[in-house]
Amino acid sequence: MDNKNTLATISNNLFNGINHLIENAQNRIAIFLNSETTLLYWSIGQYINTELKENDRLKYGAKILATLSQELTKKHGKGYTYTALTRMGKVAIAFKKENIATVSQQLSWSHLIELAAIENETKRLYYTIVSANQTWAVRKLRDEIDAMAFERSAIAKKPGNEIIAELKKASSGTILNPDLVFKNSYVFNFLGLSNLHTEKELENAIISHLEKFIMELGSDFAFLERQKRISVDAVDYYLDLLFYHRKLNRLVVIDLKIGKFKPKYKAQMELYLRYLQKYEQQKHEEAPIGLLLCSEGNTEHIELLLLDEENIRVAQYLNELPDKQWFIEKMHRAIEISKMNLDQN
Numbered sequence: 001m002d003n004k005n006t007l008a009t010i011s012n013n014l015f016n017g018i019n020h021l022i023e024n025a026q027n028r029i030a031i032f033l034n035s036e037t038t039l040l041y042w043s044i045g046q047y048i049n050t051e052l053k054e055n056d057r058l059k060y061g062a063k064i065l066a067t068l069s070q071e072l073t074k075k076h077g078k079g080y081t082y083t084a085l086t087r088m089g090k091v092a093i094a095f096k097k098e099n100i101a102t103v104s105q106q107l108s109w110s111h112l113i114e115l116a117a118i119e120n121e122t123k124r125l126y127y128t129i130v131s132a133n134q135t136w137a138v139r140k141l142r143d144e145i146d147a148m149a150f151e152r153s154a155i156a157k158k159p160g161n162e163i164i165a166e167l168k169k170a171s172s173g174t175i176l177n178p179d180l181v182f183k184n185s186y187v188f189n190f191l192g193l194s195n196l197h198t199e200k201e202l203e204n205a206i207i208s209h210l211e212k213f214i215m216e217l218g219s220d221f222a223f224l225e226r227q228k229r230i231s232v233d234a235v236d237y238y239l240d241l242l243f244y245h246r247k248l249n250r251l252v253v254i255d256l257k258i259g260k261f262k263p264k265y266k267a268q269m270e271l272y273l274r275y276l277q278k279y280e281q282q283k284h285e286e287a288p289i290g291l292l293l294c295s296e297g298n299t300e301h302i303e304l305l306l307l308d309e310e311n312i313r314v315a316q317y318l319n320e321l322p323d324k325q326w327f328i329e330k331m332h333r334a335i336e337i338s339k340m341n342l343d344q345n
Contacts, residue, residue: 031105034104034105034108034109035101035104035105037109038100038103038104038107038108038109038112039100039101039104041088041091041109042088042091042092042095042100042104042112044085044088045085045087045088045089045090045091045092045093046092046097048065048068048085048088048089048092049089049092049093052064065082065085065086066082068080068085069081069082069084069085072085087113087116090113090116090117091109091112091113091116093116094112094115094116094118094124095112095115095116103128103132106132107128107131107132108138110138111131111136111138111141114138114141114142114145115127115128115131115141118145122160122163122164123150125163125164125167126150126153126155126163126167127141127144127145127149127150129167129168129170129171130144130149130180131144132171133170133171134218134219134220147187147321148324148327148328149183151327151328151330151331152183152184152185152186152327152331153179153180153182153183153184154178154179154180154181154182154183154184154313154315155177155179155180156184156331157184157331158179166179166180167180176247176248178248178289178311178313181218181220181245181247181248182291182313182315183218183315184315184316184330184331185297185315185316185317185318185327185330186216186217186293186315186316186317186318187216187317187318187320187321188205188206188213188216188317188318188319189318189319189320189321190209190212190213190216191205191206191209191213191319192205193205193319194319195319197258198258199240199256199257199258202256202258203226203240203241203256206241206256207226210223217243220245220246220247220248221243221244221245221252222243222244222245222246223241223242223243224242224243224244224251225239225241225242226240226241226242227239227240228242230272230275230276230279232271232275237271237272239253239255239272240253240254240255240256241253241254241255241256242254245289248286248289249284249285249286250285250286250287250288250289251276251280251281251285251288251289252288252289252290252291253269253272253273253276253288253289253290253291254290254291254293255268255269255272255290255291255292255293256293257292257293257294257295258294258295259294259295259296260294260296260297261292261294261297261314265292265314266310266312269290269292269310269312270310270312272288272290273287273288273289273290273310273311273312276288287311288311289311289312289313290311290312290313291312291313291314291315292312292313292314292315293315293316293317294314294315294316294317295316295317296316297316297330
């Protein structure tokens with residue numbers, strides 16, 4: 001019996017070890033093939049763009065590509081249709097030679113096709129880096145673009161050069177800016193709440209739909225506690241929701257508010273954060289950060305109080321998804337206020 005058990009253990013260990021080696025090799029091969037395919041398609045697109053431009057054949061581009069696609073399909077089979085060649089050209093325009101090698105190892109060709117359709121360079125860079133960092137599937141990338149994740153991000157209100165600088169830091173693995181994590185608007189249409197609801201009803205609904213709530217918050221959030229009690233000078237306070245963010249390496253307090261942001265909420269959140277920093281923060285962690293979720297927005301109050309410097313973020317939550325123009329106008333308004341404040345300083 002002992003021999004049988006010993007043989008079974010050895011056999012099982014060998015199987016697990018070899019299976020691990022095979023799976024790792026398969027993963028490396030898949031990454032290599034994806035990267036090489038992406039580089040090939042980008043090179044074809046770059047070559048087509050260069051030839052058509054240098055030889056002044058852009059006006060005949062459609063006809064040339066139609067003929068070319070037929071010839072390539074006869075020679076090499078599927079994958080070289082007119083639409084495919086057109087997409088190769090667009091991707092080559094959107095992604096420069098100096099960064100395509102890195103991008104090809106992080107994202108699939110299907111990702112790059114979706115990203116190339118975004119005309120704004122800063123916006124495209126945002127989705128490129130965030131989708132790579134958070135390993136979004138193509139469908140997830142489409143959903144985030146459709147839900148206007150960039151326009152709703154806290155960083156979107158900053159000048160373009162600052163956004164690009166922070167995105168490049170994030171892609172290089174340096175400290176992640178919280179503005180790339182938090183949004184200025186969250187959509188909780190999955191909670192099923194009416195416009196008339198209490199903070200308690202909102203909290204109960206969030207706990208009942210916690211998985212979807214975390215998906216709306218973003219990746220790397222881990223739920224820790226509800227109504228966490230803290231005691232200061234024998235006075236008890238209760239934190240609505242306490243989370244931890246892995247990449248930020250911080251505790252995250254979420255306070256739920258009905259109506260617009262009020263300046264007194266800042267002092268309340270500061271108390272929570274100072275307490276957590278003194279009694280709960282681990283040695284390896286960064287300072288805690290707070291998110292005030294309000295049912296109504298008032299951007300100018302938030303900008304004037306410089307809450308970002310206090311590790312406090314304020315965002316509006318919506319019970320239903322509004323028209324896309326609403327997000328665009330909100331973002332532009334935030335940018336205008338931010339610029340005015342910078343000019344005054």
